[in-house]
Amino acid sequence: MGTALPKRLTHLERLETEAIQIMRDVVADADRPVMLYSIGKDSAVMLHLARRAFHPAPPPFPLLHIDTTWKFRDMYAMRERMARDSGMELIVYVNREGLGQGISPFTHGSAVYTDVMKTQALRQALDAHGFDAAFGGARRDEEQSRAKERILSFRTAQHRWDPKNQRPELWALYNTRKRKGESLRAFPLSNWTELDVWQYIHVHEVPIVPLYLAAPRPVVERDGTLIMVDDGRMPLDPGEQPQLRRVRFRTLGCYPLSGAIESEADSVPAIIEEMLRATTSERHGRLIDRDTPASMERKKQEGYF
Amino acid sequence: MESCAPRVQGQTFAEYLHGQERKTLLRFIACGSVDDGKSTLIGRLLYECQTLFDDQLAALAADSRRHGTQGAALDFALLLDGLSAEREQGITIDVAYRQFATDKRRFIVADAPGHEQYTRNMVTGASTADCAVILVDARKGVLTQTRRHSYLASLVGIRSVALVVNKMDLVAHAEPAFRAIDEEYRAFATTLGLDGVTCIPVSALEGDNVRVHSERMPWYTGPTLLEYLETVATPEESRQLAPFRLPVQWVNRPALDFRGFAGTVLSGSVRPGDRVRVLPSGHTTAVSRIVTADGDLDVAVAGQAVTLTLADEIDISRGDVIAQADAPAGVADQFQATVVWMGAEPMLRGRSYLMRIGCKWVTATIAPLKYRIDVSSLEHVAATKLELNEIGVCAIELDQAVAFDPYDENREMGAFILVDRITNHTVGAGMLHFALRRSQNVHWQQLDVDKQARASLKHQRPAVLWLTGLSGAGKSTISNLVERELHRLGRHTYVLDGDNVRHGLNKDLGFTDADRVENIRRVAEVARLMVDAGLIVIVSFISPFRSERQMARGLFAAGEFLEVHVDAPLAVVEERDPKGLYRKARAGELQNFTGIDAPYEPPVAPELRLDTAVTTPAQAAAAVLELLELNGVLGP
Numbered sequence: 047m048g049t050a051l052p053k054r055l056t057h058l059e060r061l062e063t064e065a066i067q068i069m070r071d072v073v074a075d076a077d078r079p080v081m082l083y084s085i086g087k088d089s090a091v092m093l094h095l096a097r098r099a100f101h102p103a104p105p106p107f108p109l110l111h112i113d114t115t116w117k118f119r120d121m122y123a124m125r126e127r128m129a130r131d132s133g134m135e136l137i138v139y140v141n142r143e144g145l146g147q148g149i150s151p152f153t154h155g156s157a158v159y160t161d162v163m164k165t166q167a168l169r170q171a172l173d174a175h176g177f178d179a180a181f182g183g184a185r186r187d188e189e190q191s192r193a194k195e196r197i198l199s200f201r202t203a204q205h206r207w208d209p210k211n212q213r214p215e216l217w218a219l220y221n222t223r224k225r226k227g228e229s230l231r232a233f234p235l236s237n238w239t240e241l242d243v244w245q246y247i248h249v250h251e252v253p254i255v256p257l258y259l260a261a262p263r264p265v266v267e268r269d270g271t272l273i274m275v276d277d278g279r280m281p282l283d284p285g286e287q288p289q290l291r292r293v294r295f296r297t298l299g300c301y302p303l304s305g306a307i308e309s310e311a312d313s314v315p316a317i318i319e320e321m322l323r324a325t326t327s328e329r330h331g332r333l334i335d336r337d338t339p340a341s342m343e344r345k346k347q348e349g350y351f
Numbered sequence: 352m353e354s355c356a357p358r359v360q361g362q363t364f365a366e367y368l369h370g371q372e373r374k375t376l377l378r379f380i381a382c383g384s385v386d387d388g389k390s391t392l393i394g395r396l397l398y399e400c401q402t403l404f405d406d407q408l409a410a411l412a413a414d415s416r417r418h419g420t421q422g423a424a425l426d427f428a429l430l431l432d433g434l435s436a437e438r439e440q441g442i443t444i445d446v447a448y449r450q451f452a453t454d455k456r457r458f459i460v461a462d463a464p465g466h467e468q469y470t471r472n473m474v475t476g477a478s479t480a481d482c483a484v485i486l487v488d489a490r491k492g493v494l495t496q497t498r499r500h501s502y503l504a505s506l507v508g509i510r511s512v513a514l515v516v517n518k519m520d521l522v523a524h525a526e527p528a529f530r531a532i533d534e535e536y537r538a539f540a541t542t543l544g545l546d547g548v549t550c551i552p553v554s555a556l557e558g559d560n561v562r563v564h565s566e567r568m569p570w571y572t573g574p575t576l577l578e579y580l581e582t583v584a585t586p587e588e589s590r591q592l593a594p595f596r597l598p599v600q601w602v603n604r605p606a607l608d609f610r611g612f613a614g615t616v617l618s619g620s621v622r623p624g625d626r627v628r629v630l631p632s633g634h635t636t637a638v639s640r641i642v643t644a645d646g647d648l649d650v651a652v653a654g655q656a657v658t659l660t661l662a663d664e665i666d667i668s669r670g671d672v673i674a675q676a677d678a679p680a681g682v683a684d685q686f687q688a689t690v691v692w693m694g695a696e697p698m699l700r701g702r703s704y705l706m707r708i709g710c711k712w713v714t715a716t717i718a719p720l721k722y723r724i725d726v727s728s729l730e731h732v733a734a735t736k737l738e739l740n741e742i743g744v745c746a747i748e749l750d751q752a753v754a755f756d757p758y759d760e761n762r763e764m765g766a767f768i769l770v771d772r773i774t775n776h777t778v779g780a781g782m783l784h785f786a787l788r789r790s791q792n793v794h795w796q797q798l799d800v801d802k803q804a805r806a807s808l809k810h811q812r813p814a815v816l817w818l819t820g821l822s823g824a825g826k827s828t829i830s831n832l833v834e835r836e837l838h839r840l841g842r843h844t845y846v847l848d849g850d851n852v853r854h855g856l857n858k859d860l861g862f863t864d865a866d867r868v869e870n871i872r873r874v875a876e877v878a879r880l881m882v883d884a885g886l887i888v889i890v891s892f893i894s895p896f897r898s899e900r901q902m903a904r905g906l907f908a909a910g911e912f913l914e915v916h917v918d919a920p921l922a923v924v925e926e927r928d929p930k931g932l933y934r935k936a937r938a939g940e941l942q943n944f945t946g947i948d949a950p951y952e953p954p955v956a957p958e959l960r961l962d963t964a965v966t967t968p969a970q971a972a973a974a975v976l977e978l979l980e981l982n983g984v985l986g987p
Contacts, residue, residue, distance in 0.1 A: 224775055
C-alpha cells in the first residue's frame with residue numbers, strides 16, 4: 047500500500063465523487079428517498095451518477111416525474127427509455143385536479159400554471175408516496191441568488207422552506223437528521239456549472255434528449271423568443287405561421303415555455319464550443335424567471351425546486 | 352479584452368476539449384470584509400474568466416449606474432450583493448459558493464460575509480477549502496481582522512494562504528507599503544504554522560496583478576492572483592500518501608452472493624490483496640475487488656468513490672472504517688477536541704448532542720471546558736460554556752467507541768459536527784486532537800447476576816418513572832402516593848427527589864443552565880444504576896430541558912423510561928406556592944427560577960400527561976399506576 051504514485055483527479059472526477067457521496071449519504075439515512083427526474087440534461091447526469099453510486103445494484107429509489115402533460119414529445123420518449131434501461135421504478139405524477147380545471151400555459155400564464163402543475167403537483171406527489179428525501183438537479187451557478195443554497199435543504203411537514211433556519215454544511219459531514227413528517231431536498235449537482243454538465247455528458251456519453259442538438263424544427267417567434275410548435279395543442283395567432291429553423295434548446299421544460307436558440311451545434315462537442323463562445327446565460331431562455339423580480343426565491347419558499 | 356477561455360488557437364477543438372476535461376479543481380475561501388474590496392475582487396475574478404454573460408453584464412452595467420460607487424465603470428461588488436436584501440429580511444447570511452474556471456483549473460470559491468456570524472461562516476467555508484485568499488487594504492495593513500481570518504484558516508487545517516494586498520492604486524502602487532505588510536504578515540503567519548504564504552499586491556478595482564501582471568508595479572515579480580490559484584499545490588498529494596481510510600457509507604447487497612462496502616477513499620490508496628483492518632471491531636481481512644461502474648480497478652486513491660468487497664465475511668455496517676491493517680486509525684470514546692459553536696443556545700457542559708464523525712452518528716456529551724480561545728487575541732480564557740461563534744477546547748465523551756485520526760494528521764478522519772437532539776440543527780463543528788486514555792482503562796465490569804436476574808427475584812420489571820413539571824405542580828405529592836401504593840403491592844421502589852438529591856450528591860450544583868444540565872445527568876445515571884439493580888425508580892425533578900430528558904431516556908432500554916408530565920398552569924402553581932419560592936422569585940430574591948426567569952420546555956410526547964389543575968392527587972397516582980400496569984412493569 048502507499049506505493050501508488052499520486053493520481054491527479056480531474057475536476058469532473060472530484061465533482062462526481064462529491065455527488066456520489068451526497069447520494070449515498072442521503073439514501074443511507076432516509077426512510078423513503080426518491081429522485082426527481084425532469085428528463086433534462088441535469089437529470090440525465092444525476093441519473094447517470096446515481097447508477098454509478100450504487101453499482102452493481104440499481105439505485106435504491108424510484109424516479110419521480112412531475113408531468114405537466116406539456117413536455118416535448120422527445121422528452122416522453124427519453125423518459126420511457128431511461129426507466130427501461132436503469133431498471134428503476136418510474137412514478138409519473140400529474141395534478142389531475144389542475145388538468146381538470148383546464149390549466150395550461152396558454153390559458154393561465156406561466157405563474158399560475160407553474161404553481162398548480164409543478165409546485166402543487168410536487169407536494170401532492172411527495173405526500174401521496176410518503177417520500178422523505180428527494181434529489182433535485184439544481185445548481186448554484188444557475189442564478190446569482192442560488193450561490194448560497196445548501197446541498198441539503200429542509201422542509202417542514204407543510205413543505206415550507208424556512209430560509210432563517212438553514213444548517214451550516216461543514217466538510218462532507220452532511221446533517222441528514224430530520225423529524226417525523228419533515229423532508230429534505232438534496233442537490234448533488236450544487237457545485238457543477240452548465241459547462242461541467244456538458245463536459246461530463248461528453249466524457250461519459252450520457253444519453254440526452256435530441257432537442258439539445260440543433261436540427262430543423264417548426265418554431266414561431268413571440269416577444270423575441272422562439273417557441274417550438276411540438277404538437278397541435280399550440281394555439282397560433284391569426285396569420286402566425288410556424289417556420290422551419292435550425293434550432294436547439296439550452297434548457298428543456300414545457301414546450302410552450304421553452305425558448306429555442308438558433309444554432310448549428312449538432313453534437314455535444316459543438317454545444318460545448320458554442321457555450322464557450324456564448325454571451326447569454328442559460329436561464330435567459332427560461333420564461334419562468336422573468337415573471338417578477340426574485341421569483342425563484344419566492345417559488346422556492348412555496349416548495350418549487 | 353483578451354479572454355481566459357477558450358484559447359483554441361494552434362489546436363483542434365477536440366484537443367482543446369480533451370485538455371479542458373483534464374483540469375484539476377481548487378476550492379478556496381476568500382476572507383475579508385466588503386471594505387477590503389473582497390466582493391470587487393471576486394467579481395473581478397469572475398469577469399476576467401468570462402464567467403459573466405452579456406445579459407448579466409448588461410444588468411450589472413444598469414445596476415452600476417443606479418447604485419454603483421464607481422461612476423460609469425462596472426461596480427463588480429454589486430454582482431455579489433444579493434446578500435444585502437437578505438440581511439434586511441433577516442435571512443441567515445452565510446457562505447456563498449461561486450464557480451469559475453481558467454484553461455488550467457476549475458475553481459470553487461467560498462465567499463463568507465465579513466461581519467456578523469463571521470466565525471461560523473468562515474469555518475464553514477474553510478472546512479472544504481484547499482487554500483485561503485486573505486485580503487487586506489494596502490492603506491491599513493494587517494489588522495485584528497486579518498489575524499482572526501488567518502487563525503481560523505489555520506484552525507481548520509489550511510496551510511496555503513495568499514495574502515492579497517488590495518487597493519494598491521490608493522498607495523500609488525508603491526513598493527515600500529507592500530513590503531512592510533508582507534514582512535509583518537509573514538512573521539505572524541509563522542506563529543500559526545501557516546508555512547505556504549504568498550503576498551500579492553493587487554488592485555481589484557483596476558485589475559492589476561489579478562490576471563495580468565501590472566505595468567504599474569514592475570517591482571513585483573511574483574505570480575498574479577490567478578497564476579497563484581492555477582499553480583498552488585492542493586492537499587491531494589499528501590492525502591494520497593497518508594494511510595488508507597475508507598468510512599463505509601452504504602452496504603451494497605444487490606444479491607445474496609455480493610456484499611460490497613461503498614464509500615469514498617478519504618486518504619491513501621488501496622489495491623486488491625491489501626490487508627485491511629475494520630474499525631472499531633478490529634477484524635482484519637484483505638480487499639478482494641474494487642468495484643466501480645467502469646469495471647474493477649487495480650487501485651483506488653483518496654478522492655475516489657468506490658465499492659470494496661472483502662475476502663472474509665465480517666459484520667460491517669454504515670459508519671465503520673476500513674483502514675490499512677498495518678497503520679490503522681485510533682479507536683476511542685473520549686477525546687480532547689476544539690469546538691466552534693454555531694448554535695443560538697450555548698454549548699453546556701454535561702449536555703449531550705448527536706455527533707457525526709465520518710459516516711457514523713453517535714451521542715456525545717460535553718465534559719468540562721478547558722478554555723475558550725479569544726479569536727482576536729488568541730488568548731486562552733477560562734469559560735464554563737460556549738456561546739454562538741465562540742471557540743473552545745474541551746473533552747468529549749461518546750456513547751460508543753469510534754475510529755478516528757487526529758485532525759492535524761487527517762482532516763476528514765478527525766472532523767465532526769454536533770447536532771441538537773431536539774431541533775436537529777447543526778450547532779457545532781469540531782476537530783479531534785487526541786484520545787483521552789481514561790476510557791480505555793475503565794471497562795464496564797460484566798457481572799454474572801444481571802438486571803434481569805435481580806428483577807425477576809423481585810417479581811417486577813425495572814423501570815424509571817420520570818416526573819417533570821414546574822415547582823408546585825404536584826410531582827412530590829404524586830410520587831409519594833405512587834410509591835406508597837407500589838410498596839403496598841410488594842414492589843421494590845425508590846424515589847429520587849430533586850430537593851433530597853440536592854442535599855447530598857448534587858449539593859455542589861447551583862441553578863444556572865449548566866448546573867441544571869449536570870444535575871439531571873447525575874440523577875439519570877443514578878436512576879440507571881437503580882434500574883440495573885432491578886428497582887422501579889420514581890424520579891421527581893423539575894428537569895426543565897427537553898434535551899436532558901432526551902439524554903436520560905437514551906440511557907434506558909425501550910419501554911423502561913416513562914416520562915410523566917405533571918402539568919399545571921403557572922398561575923395555578925404560583926397560587927399554590929407550597930414552599931413560598933414563587934413569591935421569593937417574584938420579589939427578586941431567587942434567581943434562575945423555572946417558570947419565572949428560567950425556561951421550562953414541556954415534553955412534546957410524554958408517556959402520560961397529568962393536568963393537576965383539574966385532577967386530584969389520588970386520581971393522578973391511579974393514572975400513573977395504570978401506566979405502569981399497561982407497560983408490564985408490575986409483572987404478572
